[in-house]
Amino acid sequence: MNLPVAWKRLAATLALTGLAAGCASTSSSEAPSGPVTVNVWVMGDGVWKDFYSRLANRFHTENPDIQVQIDFIPWDQGHEKLITAAASGSGPDVATDGGRWTAELAAMGALEPLDRYLTPAYRNDFVEAAWETTQWNGHTWGIPQGFTTTGLFYRTDWLRAIGCEHPPQNWQEFKDVAKKMTQHHHFGFSLVGDNSMETTMCWVPFLWQNGGDLLTPDRQHAAFNSEAGVQALQFYVDLYRKDHAVPASALSTKRNDSHQMFLHDIAGMTATGPWFFSEIKREQPDLKYAVAPHPVGKQAATLATTDHIVMLKTAARKQAAWKWIDYVTNPENSQAWSKTAGFIPYRKSGLHDPNFTRDPNYQVLISATQNARAYPTLPEWPQIDNLLSDAIQTALAGKRTPKEALDDAAQEVDEILADSN
Amino acid sequence: MTQPRKLTRFWRIQTSTQAFLFLTPALLLLGLVLLYPLLNTLWLSLQHKVLIRPDRDAFVGARNYIKAFVDPRIRAAALHTVVFTVGSVGLKVVFGMMGALLLNVNMRGAGWVRSLYMLPWLVPSIVASLVWRWIFHDQFGIANAMLQSIGVPAVNWLGQDATAMVAVILVDIWRGLPLMTLLLLAGLQMIPRETIEAAMIDGAQAIQRFWRVILPQMRPTLIMAGTLSLIGTFNSFNIVYVLTGGGPAHATEILVTRVFRVAFQNFNFGYAGTLAVLIIVLITLLTSVYNRLLNESGEEVQA
Incomplete structure (x- = not known):
């Protein structure tokens, strides 16, 4: 009873x-x-x-x-x-x-x-x-x-100053614009690279644009360490380590920091979503900016x-x-x-x-x-998300090459996925 | 004659029973908040228990422990913990001693100085760490603004391995120093003035007085304050978590932040329990090594 x-x-x-x-x-x-x-x-x-x-x-x-x-x-x-x-x-x-x-x-x-x-x-x-x-x-x-969804927020006045007619439409243009904008304490892009899920959110569009994917279609294995994934991470790392078009503090930059950099004349481009509009209106109502779709790699993609x-x-x-x-x-x-x-x-x-x-x-x-x-819906996603942001950070820090970092993460993801079946 | 003796024996039993009765609430509370969680953690550490996969719960014996010993992340976190703890506690003891000697001087307004000195300890550590995160900010931080104003190039404090570790140690010292100083100051004031005066009459210089007279008598205080600080620093979760989150790329990940990740991001409670048990063991080891070192050095001085 x-x-x-x-x-x-x-x-x-x-x-x-x-x-x-x-x-x-x-x-x-x-x-x-x-x-x-x-x-x-x-x-x-x-x-x-x-x-x-x-x-x-x-x-x-x-x-x-x-x-x-x-x-x-x-x-x-x-x-x-x-x-x-x-x-x-x-x-x-x-x-x-x-x-x-x-x-x-x-x-x-x-x-x-x-x-x-x-x-x-x-x-x-x-x-x-x-x-x-x-x-x-x-x-x-x-x-x-x-x-x-997210898009590329860019400073229209900075773009004009470097003699560009239109916002970057593909990866090559994105890189060129980012490099040209980088001068006198100005940086092209405020890359989010701290150890949190925001880092994954900001990189994943690049993975998809390059034709890569997060997991295999059957969701049994990691797929982000494919050739396309490695290239996408290499592109990201080069912006930071080779071209220095990203503030040195990228590894401790949260999404909110990247907003601040965009608002306060430090970064000319940032990738973020519609919630940023009200922040701009509140803090820098005179900021000259516009939004463009993410630069296209092999295809257009954004994270929803x-x-x-x-x-x-x-x-x-x-x-x-x-x-x-x-x-x-x-x-x-x-x-x-x-x-x-x-x-x-x-x-x-x-x-x-x-x-x-x-x-x-x-x-x-x-x-x-x-x-x-969208991210794949599966119970293990939050763990995969963490491992990916770790891998991105490790590659940005130069401790591992993009391939090594992604391979390490993929191995752990495979173990997690195998464990759960 | 036998009557009173019987009475005392009766009272003796009575008092011990009474004492026990008085202790019961405290014992129950301790059992509830200390013993039960401890035993529960031990039990948890022997199980496979991932909150999001309740269908896989099982008893696995020592498997989690074996995993912890070969886990490269745990080895790295243990190393960082030792660097962080030894660095922070060591400097806290040295600077705390200096501060205590300074504050021990009787001068006008000493009380005020002592109160002001306590401020960092009074600010909640989360608030303090958030403020420090901004101080160390690469672009907007005041630390870099000050460096640049004297011609030193900006430092990417929280974005590089070594400087991030320095930053978390600095903040931990900033926060822990007042308490350390206060404890050492109390110890200093317990030293009988006669011993110091005698040394002065014997012609001992200030430095000799410190090494030969003051320091040996500070040993009990150093053991107590150091042990407290060691345990506190070892578990200094808030500062590391807010300042760097264990990053960049795990460079400042200490054991407690690792446990947090395992428990509350991966919800692997079994493995987190194992790590928690290992932390207890490690802390006990560190404190006993510290105490033994102090005791040995004490014997040398006495010899």
Whole structure:
């Protein structure tokens, strides 16, 4: 006889009947139970906090029978907190996660597959590059809740000063421009090379542009140490070690540092995403800059990153939890969120919103969606990500050649992947 | 006559039982926050336990330990830990002693100077490390601005192996020096003035007084302060993590930052438990070596 479980079930049943009654006729106020509480973790602070607090209030006025209780958790603690909470079964009902963690959580058996809540029309409205990141092992484990691509931000005045008509369109031009811009404490490119996932994010577009890939199609082996991968890393390393077109501090440069260098006359180009617009407007409103697509190697490619909203398996009130997820991700709120956070629209119905398209710089990043690719979704990705950023750093530091560094990482990745099968 | 004796025996038992009763809450607390986690870590270290693959949990005996001994990353991290700890604690003891001797002078405003001197220790280490990260910033940092103003070329502090290690050691010293100085100052003030005065009357110079009279009497303080500092520095996670994150390319990765990566980035709790046990062993070894060195040098002085 397991009393607590029985009680929980009873409570859940009562809550659901209450919910159903509430949906069927809002006028019938004699619902048998009080409001249902859905515990939500939202990663992030600042804009996240403002937006989601307001959203929860509006949701509650529309659904008085559901109380959404939000805890805000800083992004850099989110991964650790969510995984450890999920492992001990003490997680929230609904959480935002950084996309990369979804497969990990799903493999732990911590997530509720969402397929049964979805209609084809619902899923078809999502941009493909965003939607595919929610798929693992034949199920949908999350709903996109934030989507970005990156592009090349460049100083238009610096470009004119070195006599260039247009931003670099291919690798050779990129290298030439970077070298020419490098003079008198100015550098061409602010390369992100510290030991974090940001380093991987910034290099991976180069790998894809050169025709390389992260893993083999069957996802059993590393593929980034192919000829194409080695060349792509060599190109990166040469910018730093040979051409010195990158500030010497590259190995301790985080993405935020690269923003600062671009804002304060140190770097003429940086590769980043739409969230940078508001920072420029706030800190250097007169900065003369524009955005171009990433320079094309053998092909055009950019990295798309997608945040997800997921439901945990332990959620007691799944219908209520889904209602919140559905509310957060509906076309209107998705679009409002993209605008607030500086993301790009991830609902097809929002792609032509003049709020986004009338800004040519924003338009570049929206168009980049066509060449956007996502990281492979698999539980081991965060570990692979770490090994890759290590390899990039080791090569940039000159401790190993690009080939050696990538081969070492590939060997470890192969071991991890073999271990998990 | 027998009656009172019986009574005392009764009271004796009574007092020991009472003492035990009074100790129980503390013992329970210690068991809960020290003994249980320690035993749990030991147990964890013998298992394969990766949080994201609960289906693979298994008892593996010493396999994690064997892995740790052949893991080149662990060997490198152990080496960095020793360089970092020995460098930082050594300099903290030397400069702490100098500071304590200076602060021991009775002058006007000595109390103020002592309070100001404690400031770095009062700032939370995360905050301090974030500030130092900016101080050492290659482009915007004040360290390079100052160097350049006197004609020295800028240093890529956190982006190169050697300077990154120097930077983390410097910050750790900056933060740990006040406490070290305070402890040594307390030790200095416990030395009876008569011994020093006697040495002065015998005609001992200041340097002789320090080496022959003051230092030998400081031995107990040095053992205590050094041991505390050794343990604190060995586990100086915040400073390294915020300043360099163990980089560039693992050049400042110490054992505790490695354990953090294994546990909270790879979620390999079994292996992280093994590394934690090895850290305990290593710390115990280091402290006993340090204490033995001090004891031996003490015997030499006495001889």
